Amino acid sequence: MNALALACMVLGALFFLAGTVGLLRFPDVHARLHALTKADNVGLGFLLLGLALEAGSAAVAAKLFVTWCLVLLASASVSHVIARAALRRGVEPWQR
Amino acid sequence: MPAVSSTVFLRAGAVRAVLYALLWGVLVGFEPGSWSLGVPAVLLATWLSLRLLPPVGLRLLPVVSFLGYFAWHSLLGAVDVARRALAPRLRLAPALVPFETALPPGLPRVLLLNSISLTPGTLSADIRDDTVWVHVLDGAGGHEAALAGLEARLARVFCA
Numbered sequence: 001m002n003a004l005a006l007a008c009m010v011l012g013a014l015f016f017l018a019g020t021v022g023l024l025r026f027p028d029v030h031a032r033l034h035a036l037t038k039a040d041n042v043g044l045g046f047l048l049l050g051l052a053l054e055a056g057s058a059a060v061a062a063k064l065f066v067t068w069c070l071v072l073l074a075s076a077s078v079s080h081v082i083a084r085a086a087l088r089r090g091v092e093p094w095q096r
Numbered sequence: 097m098p099a100v101s102s103t104v105f106l107r108a109g110a111v112r113a114v115l116y117a118l119l120w121g122v123l124v125g126f127e128p129g130s131w132s133l134g135v136p137a138v139l140l141a142t143w144l145s146l147r148l149l150p151p152v153g154l155r156l157l158p159v160v161s162f163l164g165y166f167a168w169h170s171l172l173g174a175v176d177v178a179r180r181a182l183a184p185r186l187r188l189a190p191a192l193v194p195f196e197t198a199l200p201p202g203l204p205r206v207l208l209l210n211s212i213s214l215t216p217g218t219l220s221a222d223i224r225d226d227t228v229w230v231h232v233l234d235g236a237g238g239h240e241a242a243l244a245g246l247e248a249r250l251a252r253v254f255c256a
Binding site for chain 2: 014015018019021022025026027028030031033034035037038039041042043059062063066072073076077079080083084086087088093094095096
């Protein structure tokens with residue numbers, strides 16, 4: 001396997017790991033959304049970049065890129081909707 | 097809604113139809129047989145998109161510059177949140193801060209809300225009138241400047 005592709009996928013997996021650790025450790029719904037949206041989006045980006053490099057086909061690479069764009073759009077929108085729903089139901093953000 | 101001339105409408109429709117056709121080709125493959133479904137799907141998508149989002153004027157150079165800025169800051173945001181998640185002691189001081197936006201409703205605001213959520217330490221949590229409620233991971237950080245910078249870059253993307 002191409003070393004660059006492997007490095008991208010390992011980096012992507014590390015971002016997913018960090019996002020999941022954040023999901024488990026962060027104190028409330030709003031802080032957890034930060035971990036999920038940011039770390040997972042970049043993690044998926046690196047993972048798909050690695051897969052695209054390994055695929056060796058422009059058509060597959062383009063499909064992976066479109067997938068990533070759609071996931072970015074969906075996760076940013078969904079995280080806003082969840083954060084708003086929590087606020088409007090009276091969930092006060094956790095404070096130190 | 098401001099009156100839009102039919103030339104602008106036709107041009108926006110043509111551009112979008114080409115983009116949807118490309119999307120179809122990427123997802124399904126550019127096989128001749130697929131277009132018996134693809135052409136109606138592209139036409140339907142173009143018609144729907146023009147109904148839901150009338151033509152908007154975008155400036156090419158600011159769009160490219162915004163995408164670069166956005167990509168770099170989402171990477172910074174991911175590194176920032178990953179470090180916080182993996183740090184032995186959680187260093188969080190979350191707060192909910194208001195941010196007044198001058199961007200017009202519709203696409204510019206949707207883009208602002210979504211980009212806020214992907215930049216370091218900030219998450220758009222609600223919008224009421226012209227006030228975006230931003231959840232920040234660290235209330236001490238200078239988020240005002242970052243948010244204002246993001247808004248200014250986004251404002252340049254749209255033709256006045």
